[in-house]
């Protein structure tokens with residue numbers, strides 16, 4: 001593969017295989033790596049207490065959902081979840097593998113204020129000890145990792161400092177976990193907050209991607225064994241000019257073609273507060289456009305895969321089968337959208353408003 005010397009050499013074939021499996025046709029990622037605080041918000045939304053038992057019960061519902069592997073290739077877990085089991089003692093990593101879903105792990109340690117940058121700009125922590133943690137997660141059965149850096153469009157920003165620092169963290173993380181056998185999902189999330197136009201979003205994302213891949217080169221990241229998890233190219237939540245899914249697809253593809261190397265096998269979008277149906281329709285539009293870029297365009301949705309499921313479950317054991325059907329319906333919808341075959345409204349949703357929350361940094 002011509003990779004730069006280090007642990008990654010021994011894992012190169014496996015990394016490529018895993019990345020390609022995750023980005024395989026008709027499948028995408030279930031992002032359920034909410035930290036304890038964020039899952040607390042989701043559980044509060046259905047009146048359920050944020051206890052370890054309730055977090056375990058919810059994740060057991062997800063990871064024992066028969067048939068999920070047809071549409072979901074990987075699930076991102078929070079550290080607590082990676083070591084949990086079903087109530088009858090089966091490790092979650094095993095139940096996931098049984099239903100055909102590759103277990104992954106969130107390895108960043110969250111955001112911290114970035115001194116010297118614009119107010120509210122952050123950097124992503126977690127590089128200290130990452131190598132050792134990645135080795136332990138691999139031992140426990142994880143085969144891919146995720147690190148989420150956050151940038152925001154504000155007047156005069158994001159600052160160059162924030163872009164460079166966040167891209168540096170993503171690249172260093174990526175190479176570090178590759179050396180331990182984990183496929184890095186590189187997530188430079190650009191928040192929906194703001195009143196900027198879709199064109200401004202495209203401009204900023206172009207700068208982010210070109211900076212990111214330049215630093216990935218400097219750090220020796222093996223691109224064939226990575227996946228990118230960006231936001232779609234969208235107008236800000238407060239922008240008066242709303243745009244069609246076709247326009248979103250056009251600018252998203254153009255931006256990616258300008259900045260993401262062809263060596264990257266898959267682009268797994270985050271949902272960022274869109275409703276379940278919006279996220280699916282936009283993904284479908286992306287996959288019906290003609291394009292030059294060779295990557296798979298798929299999903300790594302958190303909120304846009306879980307809202308109906310949570311609202312059906314409501315913390316009640318008797319609702320588990322119905323909640324699993326709700327999850328399957330949205331997974332199937334996105335599986336079809338990945339192939340450009342989704343008919344709007346053809347799968348049920350209980351998510352009418354979306355989960356966008358202005359100013360919320362989780």
Ligand code: 5MM
Nearest residue numbers: 031034035038270271272301302303362
């Ligand atoms: C599922 O939420 C993920 C973890 O968030 P925190 O550790 O900050 O609680 C989050 O990184 C998520 O994977 C991405 O934001 C994409 O999720 P959405 O909901 O935007 O699709």
